[in-house]
Amino acid sequence: MCHDHSGQYKKFPTDCGHPAYTEKNFGGKTFSPVNLNVSAKTVGKTSLKNCGTCHFYGGGGDGVKHGDLNSSIFSAKRDLDVHMSKEGANFTCTDCHTTINHEISGRYYKQRASLNRQATALGSHLSCESCHGATPHKDSAKLNDHTDKVSCQACHIPSFARGKVSTMMRWDWSTAGKFTDDKKPIEKKDADGRPTYHTMKGDMTWEKNVTPIYAWYNGAMKYTTMKDTLPDERPVKINQPLGDYNDPEARIFPFKYFQGSQVYDAQANRLVISKLFGPKGSGAYWSDYDWQRSVEIGMTESGEKFSGKIGFVDTVMYWPVTHMVAPKENSLKCAVCHARDGRLASVAGFYLPGRDRVIWLDKIGWSLLILTIIGVLAHGFGRIIFRLKRRK
Ligand code: HEC
Ligand code: HEC
Ligand code: HEC
Numbered sequence: 273m274c275h276d277h278s279g280q281y282k283k284f285p286t287d288c289g290h291p292a293y294t295e296k297n298f299g300g301k302t303f304s305p306v307n308l309n310v311s312a313k314t315v316g317k318t319s320l321k322n323c324g325t326c327h328f329y330g331g332g333g334d335g336v337k338h339g340d341l342n343s344s345i346f347s348a349k350r351d352l353d354v355h356m357s358k359e360g361a362n363f364t365c366t367d368c369h370t371t372i373n374h375e376i377s378g379r380y381y382k383q384r385a386s387l388n389r390q391a392t393a394l395g396s397h398l399s400c401e402s403c404h405g406a407t408p409h410k411d412s413a414k415l416n417d418h419t420d421k422v423s424c425q426a427c428h429i430p431s432f433a434r435g436k437v438s439t440m441m442r443w444d445w446s447t448a449g450k451f452t453d454d455k456k457p458i459e460k461k462d463a464d465g466r467p468t469y470h471t472m473k474g475d476m477t478w479e480k481n482v483t484p485i486y487a488w489y490n491g492a493m494k495y496t497t498m499k500d501t502l503p504d505e506r507p508v509k510i511n512q513p514l515g516d517y518n519d520p521e522a523r524i525f526p527f528k529y530f531q532g533s534q535v536y537d538a539q540a541n542r543l544v545i546s547k548l549f550g551p552k553g554s555g556a557y558w559s560d561y562d563w564q565r566s567v568e569i570g571m572t573e574s575g576e577k578f579s580g581k582i583g584f585v586d587t588v589m590y591w592p593v594t595h596m597v598a599p600k601e602n603s604l605k606c607a608v609c610h611a612r613d614g615r616l617a618s619v620a621g622f623y624l625p626g627r628d629r630v631i632w633l634d635k636i637g638w639s640l641l642i643l644t645i646i647g648v649l650a651h652g653f654g655r656i657i658f659r660l661k662r663r664k
């Protein structure tokens with residue numbers, strides 16, 4: 273799959289990434305097995321196609337999960353992605369994700385890229401700084417001043433899913449399971465053909481050209497797992513980027529903010545595993561449409577405890593945005609951040625010029641206001657006394 277250039281690989285929908293090994297039918301489509309002889313004759317270096325065939329379609333379709341990795345990158349213009357566009361650097365994935373003994377460099381499993389921004393033990397070009405350095409701006413020292421606190425991605429990826437491919441932003445499972453009066457499943461689609469409602473999945477929202485949200489991020493995430501009692505805070509953060517202003521490894525980083533509503537154990541206050549896939553009568557939600565049963569069976573089959581009481585809880589996930597770097601003219605302008613209601617309005621823990629109030633200035637303002645009120649009151653009071661005097 274990484275070196276074949278015949279393009280035969282196609283994921284079989286229910287086989288966890290495996291292709292069909294014998295001819296199979298699914299959803300009205302025929303899946304043929306890969307002809308290994310043909311494959312062997314086309315072996316070559318990895319391309320955008322090799323990696324993108326999997327990574328652009330995560331979540332069951334084009335760009336569903338990663339708004340910054342989708343099929344529009346195959347034919348990207350320079351303003352979509354300066355690095356992978358043929359008009360730009362014409363990179364393939366492995367120009368940045370360099371490999372050692374077939375281990376593809378990435379920060380999720382082995383080590384955090386931020387521990388050494390020039391090069392990591394796994395790959396020499398993984399971070400932006402490894403090619404551009406930490407002070408890449410030739411004409412602006414002020415911009416270079418930012419790079420210890422603001423990630424390159426924050427300024428250089430003004431929005432994601434910028435091509436023609438939308439990404440899923442919200443998935444509400446609680447509305448699944450509705451049928452037409454004659455018991456047929458319901459499917460509604462938006463103008464791009466994306467499902468906005470499906471009986472199996474509930475309501476879904478899709479967006480293009482999405483503004484990221486920003487948070488401090490030192491390369492590590494805290495995850496909420498099924499073992500954790502949920503905090504009171506809603507929405508529940510399924511994952512949460514770590515770091516703050518005082519953490520020298522942390523930068524302000526852009527994220528896709530993916531919202532959801534999902535079934536949970538409402539008494540134990542924990543996440544659950546529900547059984548979705550299976551034949552009719554097995555308790556699988558997609559056959560029997562009974563959340564209670566699907567959670568009971570899912571939890572039993574995975575050997576977990578379940579109180580017996582289900583509910584729906586609002587959740588959120590943070591997806592790092594790191595591809596689709598735009599040309600320099602499209603970088604974020606100063607006032608996009610340095611403003612009261614700018615993009616960093618909710619990123620806490622530090623003083624940001626233009627956004628935050630200057631205390632002494634505010635104090636003078638308030639003092640003037642209070643003096644004015646005293647003045648008005650004194651004047652009014654004076655008039656009352658004056659009138660009382662006249663009546664006498
Ligand atoms: C493997 C080396 C390499 C890595 C890693 C890399 N770049 Fe680049 N970058 C380049 C090259 C080469 C170009 C010139 C492409 C062009 O403009 O045609 C470029 C161009 C750019 C430009 C466009 C400048 C302009 O003139 O418009 C920006 C902005 C940029 N990179 C930011 C980043 C960011 C942000 C990252 C990290 C996500 C990154 N780069 C990672 C090599 C790299
Ligand atoms: C310009 C350099 C560059 C190119 C080209 C590039 N990546 Fe990345 N990629 C990165 C950086 C930087 C990260 C984030 C590493 C980190 O967290 O510091 C990353 C992260 C990832 C991740 C981890 C998940 C995530 O969302 O952070 C995946 C998966 C990934 N890249 C796949 C790909 C694929 C597939 C391609 C080719 C289609 C590709 N990348 C091309 C620089 C690049
Ligand atoms: C057959 C599908 C498939 C192909 C082809 C594929 N990947 Fe992946 N890749 C995955 C899956 C699945 C994961 C997540 C692995 C996991 O979580 O166990 C992953 C993980 C990654 C990560 C994250 C690793 C980390 O440490 O952060 C990167 C980066 C990545 N792939 C890049 C690439 C590149 C570059 C190529 C092309 C040379 C490629 N992948 C080809 C399926 C694929």
Ligand code: HEC
Pocket residue numbers: 400401404405406407408409410411412415418419422423424425426427428600601603604605
């Ligand atoms: C605070 C926002 C901000 C941050 C953070 C930032 N940049 Fe920039 N960058 C800009 C702007 C704005 C320009 C355009 C400057 C111009 O046109 O004069 C630019 C220009 C560039 C250029 C083109 C070369 C040049 O001198 O204009 C490259 C390459 C680049 N940035 C890479 C990076 C990398 C790599 C990082 C992280 C180490 C980074 N930038 C961090 C805002 C930022």
Ligand code: HEC
Pocket residue numbers: 414415417418421422426427524604605606607608609610616622623624625
């Ligand atoms: C992505 C958001 C973002 C953008 C865009 C941005 N800044 Fe900032 N800026 C910050 C943050 C965050 C800090 C606080 C950093 C710190 O305290 O170290 C900051 C701090 C500053 C400071 C005060 C600290 C210092 O280094 O003197 C000045 C001045 C400043 N920025 C000017 C600019 C100018 C000028 C531009 C446009 C060329 C710009 N900023 C663009 C986020 C941004």
